[in-house]
Each structure stands twice: as C-alpha cells, then as structure tokens.
Amino acid sequence: xxxxxxxxxxxxxxxxxxxxxxxxxxxxxxxxxxxxxxxxxxxxxxxxxxxxxxxxxxxxxxxxxxxxxxxxxxxxxxxxxxxxxxxxxxxxxxxxxxxxxxxxxxxxxxxxxxxxxxxxxxxxxxxxxxxxxxxxxxxxxxxxxxxxxxxxxxxxxxxxxxxxxxxxxxxxxxxxxxxxxxxxxxxxxxxxxxxxxxxxxxxxxxxxxxxxxxxxxxxxxxxxxxxxxxxxxxxxxxxxxxxxxxxxxxxxxxxxxxxxxxxxxxxxxxxxxxxxxxxxxxxxxxxxxxxxxxxxxxxxxxxxxxxxxxxxxxxxxxxxxxxxxxxxxxxxxxxxxxxxxxxxxxxxxxxxxxxxxxxxxxxxxxxxxxxxxxxxxxxxxxxxxxxxxxxxxxxxxxxxxxxxxxxxxxxxxxxxxxxxxxxxxxxxxxxxxxxxxxxxxxxxxxxxxxxxxxxxxxxxxxxxxxxxxxxxxxxxxxxxxxxxxxxxxxxxxxxxxxxxxxxxxxxxxxxxxxxxxxxxxxxxxxxxxxxxxxxxxxxxxxxxxxxxxxxxxxxxxxxxxxxxxxxxxxxxxxxxxxxxxxxxxxxxxxxxxxxxxxxxxxxxxxxxxxxxxxxxxxxxxxxxxxxxxxxxxxxxxxxxxxxxxxxxxxxxxxxxxxxxxxxxxxxxxxxxxxxxxxxxxxxxxxxxxxxxxxxxxxxxxxxxxxxxx
Amino acid sequence: xxxxxxxxxxxxxxxxxxxxxxxxxxxxxxxxxxxxxxxxxxxxxxxxxxxxxxxxxxxxxxxxxxxxxxxxxxxxxxxxxxxxxxxxxxxxxxxxxxxxxxxxxxxxxxxxxxxxxxxxxxxxxxxxxxxxxxxxxxxxxxxxxxxxxxxxxxxxxxxxxxxxxxxxxxxxxxxxxxxxxxxxxxxxxxxxxxxxxxxxxxxxxxxxxxxxxxxxxxxxxxxxxxxxxxxx
Numbered sequence: 046x047x048x049x050x051x052x053x054x055x056x057x058x059x060x061x062x063x064x065x066x067x068x069x070x071x072x073x074x075x076x077x078x079x080x081x082x083x084x085x086x087x088x089x090x091x092x093x094x095x096x097x098x099x100x101x102x103x104x105x106x107x108x109x110x111x112x113x114x115x116x117x118x119x120x121x122x123x124x125x126x127x128x129x130x131x132x133x134x135x136x137x138x139x140x141x142x143x144x145x146x147x148x149x150x151x152x153x154x155x156x157x158x159x160x161x162x163x164x165x166x167x168x169x170x171x172x173x174x175x176x177x178x179x180x181x182x183x184x185x186x187x188x189x190x191x192x193x194x195x196x197x198x199x200x201x202x203x204x205x206x207x208x209x210x211x212x213x214x215x216x217x218x219x220x221x222x223x224x225x226x227x228x229x230x231x232x233x234x235x236x237x238x239x240x241x242x243x244x245x246x247x248x249x250x251x252x253x254x255x256x257x258x259x260x261x262x263x264x265x266x267x268x269x270x271x272x273x274x275x276x277x278x279x280x281x282x283x284x285x286x287x288x289x290x291x292x293x294x295x296x297x298x299x300x301x302x303x304x305x306x307x308x309x310x311x312x313x314x315x316x317x318x319x320x321x322x323x324x325x326x327x328x329x330x331x332x333x334x335x336x337x338x339x340x341x342x343x344x345x346x347x348x349x350x351x352x353x354x355x356x357x358x359x360x361x362x363x364x365x366x367x368x369x370x371x372x373x374x375x376x377x378x379x380x381x382x383x384x385x386x387x388x389x390x391x392x393x394x395x396x397x398x399x400x401x402x403x404x405x406x407x408x409x410x411x412x413x414x415x416x417x418x419x420x421x422x423x424x425x426x427x428x429x430x431x432x433x434x435x436x437x438x439x440x441x442x443x444x445x446x447x448x449x450x451x452x453x454x455x456x457x458x459x460x461x462x463x464x465x466x467x468x469x470x471x472x473x474x475x476x477x478x479x480x481x482x483x484x485x486x487x488x489x490x491x492x493x494x495x496x497x498x499x500x501x502x503x504x505x506x507x508x509x510x511x512x513x514x515x516x517x518x519x520x521x522x523x524x525x526x527x528x529x530x531x532x533x534x535x536x537x538x539x540x541x542x543x544x545x546x547x548x549x550x551x552x553x554x555x556x557x558x559x560x561x562x563x564x565x566x567x568x569x570x571x572x573x574x575x576x577x578x579x580x581x582x583x584x585x586x587x588x589x590x591x592x593x594x595x596x597x598x599x600x601x602x603x604x605x606x607x608x609x610x611x612x613x614x615x616x617x618x619x620x621x622x623x624x625x626x627x628x629x630x631x632x633x634x635x636x637x638x639x640x641x642x643x644x645x646x647x648x649x650x651x652x653x654x655x656x657x658x659x660x661x662x663x664x665x666x667x668x669x670x671x672x673x674x675x676x677x678x679x680x681x682x683x684x685x686x687x688x689x690x691x692x693x694x695x696x697x698x699x700x701x702x703x704x705x706x707x708x709x710x711x712x713x714x715x716x717x718x719x720x721x722x723x724x725x726x727x728x729x730x731x732x733x734x735x736x737x738x739x740x741x742x743x744x745x746x747x748x749x750x751x752x753x754x
Numbered sequence: 755x756x757x758x759x760x761x762x763x764x765x766x767x768x769x770x771x772x773x774x775x776x777x778x779x780x781x782x783x784x785x786x787x788x789x790x791x792x793x794x795x796x797x798x799x800x801x802x803x804x805x806x807x808x809x810x811x812x813x814x815x816x817x818x819x820x821x822x823x824x825x826x827x828x829x830x831x832x833x834x835x836x837x838x839x840x841x842x843x844x845x846x847x848x849x850x851x852x853x854x855x856x857x858x859x860x861x862x863x864x865x866x867x868x869x870x871x872x873x874x875x876x877x878x879x880x881x882x883x884x885x886x887x888x889x890x891x892x893x894x895x896x897x898x899x900x901x902x903x904x905x906x907x908x909x910x911x912x913x914x915x916x917x918x919x920x921x922x923x924x925x926x927x928x929x930x931x932x933x934x935x936x937x938x939x940x941x942x943x944x945x946x947x948x949x950x951x952x953x954x955x956x957x958x959x960x961x962x963x964x965x966x967x968x969x970x971x972x973x974x975x976x977x978x979x980x981x982x983x984x985x986x
Contacts, residue, residue, distance in 0.1 A: 124794050260870070281840075645902070700901050706868055
C-alpha cells in the first residue's frame, strides 16, 4: 500500500502557479503531453505522468503570457504567470521630435553629442546637425524650420532658461552655457510640440539633469580652449551633481589668426550645481547655473572698425518637485528664475541691459486606465527689462553720426497660461493626443488660444506615421515690445504648424532608422520695423520644407545623413515685404561617418554643407552731414553669402591608466581650410567690401583629454 | 520493489529540501528553470516583503544574466527598483545590472561603465569586507574591455580578494540576509583564470569550488568550456 503510494508520488508532477504578487493563480491550464489539468483555488495542480522522465510543461491562462517549463516528476514545479504583453501598440506622441533616450527611433544621443566632430560636446551645437535646423550662423543658436532662435523655447529641469549662451549676440552665442556633463536627457521638438509649452513659436528644447543612478563619478576635462571638472557625489539620501568650466580661446585665436588682437581676452566660465533628493514620496531637484564671459577686440561692423567690448553674466536657478499625489495622480511643481546681464560698447554705441524672468508651473497628470491620460497645468512668467545705453536707430547703419535710440528706464511684462492635454489609444494602431492652452499676455493686453494635436498610426512594427498640427503664440521680443523705445502695443505673434512624418526603424542585421518629414508653417503678426511707430505687428510669413534623417550602424561602422530643404519667406524686421530673410537657407546637409578602427580607437568625420544665408548688399553710400558715410542699401536680402562647407575630423582613443579612465582626442576642425563667410564689412566710404570670415574659418587642430575616476 | 528502492533517494531529497533562502543563495549555480521556480516560491513565501526584497532583486540580476530573451525587461524592472539606493549590497547589484545593460548597447559603456564602477567603489567603501560586492565588482571588470582597464588579468586580484573575504565571513543570523559569495567568488575566479590562460590555477580553483559544491552548474556550463578553450 505504502509502496503504491510512493510510486504514484514519484510519477506525479505537482506544482503551484502564482501571480506576480505571489497570490495563488486558480484555473490556469497545465499541460504535459496529452496530460492536462487546471490549478485549484490555491493555485495547486497535480498531473499523472506515464514515467519519471523530465517533460515539457505548458502553463497558460487567458490574458496571461504562456510559460514553458521543464517538469520533473517528484519535484514540485513553481511558476509565475505574468500578464501577456499587450499586442504591439503605437506610441502616442505630441508633435514630432528627437530624444536623447537610448532606444528612441530618432535620437540625438548623449554619445553623439560628445563624439560628433565639430559639435564641441555642446548640446545645442549637436542639435544643429539635425535636419530642420539651418546653418545660418556657426553659433549654437537654433534656427528651426525658418524660425529665429528667439522662437525656440529652452527648458532646463522644467525651468525656463532665457539666456543659455556664452558670448551672446542678438541671436545667440557661439556655445551654450549648459555643461553636457550634467545633462542626462534632451528632447528637441522642432514642430507641433505639446500644449505644455507656451510662449514659443517654432520649437522647444527640454533639457534634464535628472540622474536616477546615484553613483560617485568625477570627470576632469583638459583641452586647449576649455578645462572643466564635473562630479556626481551621493550624500546621504541625496545626490550632489556639480560642474565648473573655464574657457579661454586666446591661444587658438592667436595661433590660427582667428582674431588679431585682444584688448581683453575672450574668457568664459560657467558652473552648475544640482541637488537631487527624495522628498515626500517624490523627488526634489534644485539647480543653479552661473555663466559669465567677456572679451574686447577690434572688429569691423558695417563700415566702422573699432574695439568691441562685451561682458555678460547669467544666473539661473530652479526648484522642481515631482511625485505622486492622491494614489494615481502625479504632481509636478516648478519655480525658476533667470537673471541675465549684458553690457557691450562699440565706438559711441553701448548697451547695458539687465533682464530677469521668473517662471512657474504647476501640473497634474491623471491616468485613466492603461490607455488614456490627462495632463492639466498652469504656468506663467514675469519679466523685467532694464536697458540703458544707445544703439543706432537703423541697425544697418553704424555711422557714429547717425541718429540713435536711447534707453534709460525699466519695464515689466507678464504672461499667465493654462493648458490641458489628453493622450489616448484609439486602438492598438491608432493613437491621438489633443491639447489646448490659453495665455494672457499682460504687456499686449491680449488673450490667446491654441489647439494642438498629433495622430499616430503604427503601420507595422518599427514603422510609424504621424500627422500633427496646431497653433502657437509668442510675445514679441522685449526689445521690440519695449513701451518706450519700441512699441508696447505690439500684438502677440502667431504661427500654425502642420506636418506629416514617417519613422522607420530596423534593428536586425545592419541597424538603421529613417525619418522623413514634410511640414508647413504660417506666421502672422510678426514684428516689422516702422519709421513712425518703431515697430508694428503687420509682418507675416511661411516656411515649408522636407527633413530627412537616415542613421545606420553595422559592425565597427556607424553613420548618419541629415538633409533639410527649406522654403521660407517673411515680412519681418527690415524686410518690408514677404521676401527672403537671414533664415532663408534652402539646403542644409550634414553627414557623419564613424569607424571603430580597433578596440579603443575611433575615427569620425563630419561634413556640413549649407546654402549661403541671404544678406542685404550695400549699393553705395552718401556722406552724412554730421560726419562719416551712410549706406545706400539695395533690396533687402537680395544677395546670398557663399555656400557654407566644412569638414571636421576626430580621432578618439579610450584607455585606462591606473584607476582612471581616459578619453584622448585630436580633432581637425575645418579640415579643408575653407574660409566660410559669415557677413560683409566695408571700408569707411563703402567702396570696398571685406568678407567677415566665420569663427572656424581656418584649419584648426584642437586636442584634449578627459579622465574619469 | 526494485523500482521503489530507486525512487527512494529522490523522495528523501525532496523531504530534505533546503530552506528557500539557502536555495536562493545558490542562484548563480542553478539552471534558468530552477531560477524561475525560486522566483515563484519567493513571491509566494509568507515572509515580509522587506525581508524578501534583496533576494528578489538578486534573482532579477541572475536571471537577466542568464536569459538573453528576457534580459532587457528584467533589467528595466530591476534597475528601476534599485534606482537611488544607498544600501551597499543593493548598490553593488545595481552596478551589476548596469554592467549587463552595457551588453545590450556596447556604446553605452562609455557612460554606464564608470557609473557601475562608482557604485562598486562606494559600496565597497561602505562595506569593505563584503564578498558579494567584491565578486560583483570582479565580474564587472572581467567583462569590461581590456583597453579601459578590464579583462581577466585585471579581474583576478579583485576576485581573489572576494574569495578571501568570503572565507572570513560568518554565516548571518538572519536567514534572509545576503549569504551567497563563497562558491560564487571561487567560480568566477576560476573563470577569470581560465580566460587569462592560467590553466593550472584555474583547475585548482575549480577543485576548491567543487569541494564546497559538487553539483556546481556554473563550473560545468561556464568554467570547464573556458578551460577547454584555453587548452587548445
């Protein structure tokens, strides 16, 4: 009797099936060859087998992932039944953008920011390689699909970063003040972006320093123009992240004749301090950014050659908390302040300007089941501008004797907004996001309404089609909405976006991905210079074009090609009719090729080609009764600069030495030694035109190392 | 009657099955099938969740290292659960998971490699005699390319230190406390020695590991093939 029981036990397969929470799973079907049974209320099962050999067991249940296991009679089998992965579903997006997240179809990965020759490890310089961003200048400012750099909203850790550049010009600056060493994620959305982002007409760049892995690391950067130190240091339950950089280009400038003399060396410094701390079930992130720079050098502007001196300083701070509330909702609270000071002098002209912006945002996200979510929030900013100085009334005429515009006052501007975004799956293949926002602009006394949406369709695995569009508003630049020297009654600028994008990715064999996108943007209420009112909101414009990005990698090689075709015309600034403007650069092409020569050695090259940007030629000059010469300008933007061509190449070597990990590189910028032209200057009487060459207009060898420990 | 006698050892073994924490401590030496059984048993075990947490994460790491098909999903889940941890044992597990993530995307090694080493170093500074941290650190170095300071030769002294630390460690009073490492440090050391071409030393280490665990599956599936490769 006992023997029979023992034999039966030895030929029986028993087991227990549990849920991912460890609870019994009743009713699961357990099959081993022809034998089958279902689990009881306690998740147990028992199967009688013909022999005591191991058998394959199939465990299944409705909506759960089937499990295949090996069962051994006499040995209890335990298994977890997990929910079946949902059938392949489309990713619901807002607009059409690029992310630095690994795995995203179209990326601007952190590695690419660091290793793209010519990008100077700068997030914004790297973004310039993407199609849709015009190579209007060599600076880090982003001209996106015919829009000016001021139309790109830049967010850093949720705060609004108004002045992110070193050596700022009216449009941007040569590099950004955000140290890539602390950047963990970048989202760049050049069209039809979410209603979460207000007061931006063309594009948004959302940069994050959120670090989820609290590990101590230190990185020292030593290159000829830049030295820096960055660190991650866990302290108690929090993480301290910091970086400091110092850049002095005087050696490069002198070696390569980029500038002949300096009355004050071109030096820039920046630092970032970041604290991340678990708090109240969520995460608190504090961020401080400080940057300053100065230079003084003799340069020609139009027909005037003199010493140009520039000092600028930016302080940015943000407090950001995000965490769960009321069980399923997520709350996001943000407060940031940006304080920028710029002072420049050139002959009799000078400007000393302080600009402060305080930005706040409160946002709640509510999921409604696995397929739908609603995000609602409010945001606002309050700006104060204190300009003092004197600039030419006509910015194309720098004759010291010409009429001036003077500033000796301060003024405020404010905006408050509210938004709502719904994202949902209509089916496994169709996804939709719809958003709307309302903004109240204090200076203009105007309330604006925007609606935005993106429809996504999953054609098949790896191929997604998106249609997106919407309306966008942005206040005119403060320098133009200035109620004293500008026009305080300017209207809020408006744009509409429409785009169709196809994303395709292939990961087997040679991995590649492709994005093709066509778009159309229409603008109105753009700001036009006016003799009587200084500025008027009577401008308009359009931009249409095609962007193409193809990336591939196979074995030791990877590369990509980006091409953007742009047709844009605007009636804006000094362009009095719908015509070309400096942003009208029709062809932009970038190609990168990178080879791993052997482990630890990589060679990469980048080629950049762009049509020349339009400029307004000078047809002649007349003597000014007060002295000097005044230019006679031809039709605005009726000529083009020569085409832009640049090849950069870099050799990188990684190795370890003692306890440090080294990355050593040598880079030849402008390998072809092409003297690209950025603008033209003139002799004092405008009889002879002199090309102003772009900053990287000589073949330059830069080298450096970073060591990490 | 004869068949009954043949079946008795199996039934006796079943009756003498070691405790769940003791079996979890052997995870690296088990088959994927056995690991999946342990995973289910751990979930169903009535011990408090906080007590079971370490071994749950450890199983996630071990399964991710063994099951290429499930690696990405397992790592995503395990890394998410470990993010921001300040506990040295868990920091080392996170370092191990980051090392496995590099295998999914080798380019990510530029940023994840130093991060993983930072975690191991800090964990070791907080808990210097922990053989598990040293073992995981040694495993990471073993799989790191030689040109950035990794490889078998660099891993050997780290794993030797892990072996020494494991030999000194007393069994913990809490059955759920992390208790693996003695056999694992020897097994990984044997693998590193085999990969470094040190066949005699590897054989001696294999013998030490076998003495502690005669049924060590890791030695059979990983070390012996590497030794055979060395002998060619």
